[in-house]
Amino acid sequence: MQDQPEQQERPEQPDQPEVSRVAVTPAAADVLRTLHAANGPLMFHQSGGCCDGSSPMCYLEGEFRTGGSDVQLAALRIDGMAEPVTFWMSRDQFERWGHTHLTVDVVPGRGSGFSLEAPEGVRFLIRSRLLTAAESEALGWHTRQS
């Protein structure tokens, strides 16, 4: 059920990719450690749409059921956490986001959705940059045309 995108790095080593699609800032890693200690293994699903859309939603691993319509972009290794944090996105959204590298950051905020960090007074936030040509090549990514 948990498909890797065709463009994804070697699936047998998702947590140690040579070229990553997703990174985590030190501040976001701190929040993840806090949430992990309080709740257990974690996952992200990247949201789209209105209101709090575009936010990465953080859940207990398995709370959000992924399926064939999702792709796993990363399994994020966080120091001090036994299990990696899987990072998911809807496949159709990935087709439109796949040319960008994502960094999970955290900012003060009120949250919303059912993401775990909101009661802490912070919100995870995605910062983006374009994949470099070398990264696109390594990931086998071909940008769609408008």
Place this chain on the structure above:
Amino acid sequence: MTRYAAPGEPGAKMSYLPRYDHWIGGEFVAPALGRYFENPTPVTGQTFCEVARGTAEDIERALDAAHAAAPAWGRTSAAERAGILNRIADRMEANVEALALAESWENGKPIRESLAADIPLAIDHFRYFAGAIRAQEGSLSEIDDDTVAYHFHEPLGVVAQIIPWNFPILMAVWKLAPALAAGNAVVLKPAEQTPASVHFWMSLVEDLIPPGVVNIVNGFGVEAGKPLASSARVAKVAFTGETTTGRLIMQYASENIKPVTLELGGKSPNIFFDDVSAADDDFLDKALEGFTMFALNQGEVCTCPSRALIQEGHYSDFLDAAVERTRTIVQGHPLDLTTMIGAQASNDQLEKILSYLDIGQQEGAKILTGGVRADMPGELAGGYYVEPTIFEGNNAMRIFQEEIFGPVVSVAPFASYDDAIRIANDTLYGLGAGVWTRDATTAYRAGRAIQAGRVWTNCYHAYPAHAAFGGYKGSGIGRENHKMMLDHYQQTKNLLVSYSAKKLGFF
């Protein structure tokens, strides 16, 4: 008066309480765990009240109250419920300025919008559904000479409603009015960014609503929203928000075999055909206003016309004029009557918009105006303000594909009608769209070809209660507004009756 006094200031039209508990069973109820969270105004970033931080225990208590109230409420006559809805509307009409002030202070929107749109629309919504429920009839089918099928509308019972923060009072009313008209009891969870204004609304109308019929539980999504959305004790969940939470709510609902309605946003195209610029007249002026509608409510509208597609023949002229129109938008104190654009609703919303301004430029989109956080003077310095921004780029860019929920429009040219429709439909979403043309055939064909639930034709951002609103594709399931919304809050009871004394002959 050009500036409304802020809530609680001398001469203000309303004031907030320093603290809000839950509203359960017709009274304030302290949260079971005794915790509260701070509620800042986006106007200044300063906290103005604290609000109950609800948990599953509070949700259960609210569901107890709702279930206690639902049977009697569901048996009231349509005339009685319509009378209550009309009295709610009258009470709101007598307090328009107070409600508008409450909404603007909590959300950050300019008060001229709250006064002219949010609150009058909310008032009309109650009146519309008061009328709709009076006019609604069941049906009967005459199967044969001896057999009749009667169809009755019955309320669902107790429904859950999760409200977004972009129009805190109006969006609550969009969900409350049809639910109450249909005879349901409600447990409502406001957004944690805007948890208090609906309490102020309730303070105005509480004596009109039987205890337990409307219950308000505040708190965070993971602590209060989840136990409400996943409860087996609700007959339906209505949610407005984003896609991941929408999917999660559907997953919870699937565990309980409950229906959901979801409104999950869009990336609405606003199409300007060449003939819009055929004359320099009122219509061209209206179309330029239609372009600038991306800045309405700071762009925090699910149907924000955030992709402007302009035909090549008038592209430069129209865009130049649109940039000029955008530059005349007055950004300022949301309580100032001359202000056209106020504050984004929260800090995280501000940060998200800035992240899109960043990736848009990285992708090579050109900023024609705006593109930065607005530096505001004095007490507004701590608020969350963004300059109205026009990007020029192409439809493959992230800023054309994801809802930014800010005052940001992404512009691209198109060559032909077919080109326009192709670009318009090249999106995951399908909530709103705009078509601008002087040619009735083009308007009709384009309107039918665009895969979106509403196509504004030679207008934009009108929200009359009598027009269905909802999404195609990833924008959600179900509709809001219009009498058809009653169907989302009613069961169909069929009595299949035989008036024959003769057996069938099978046994």
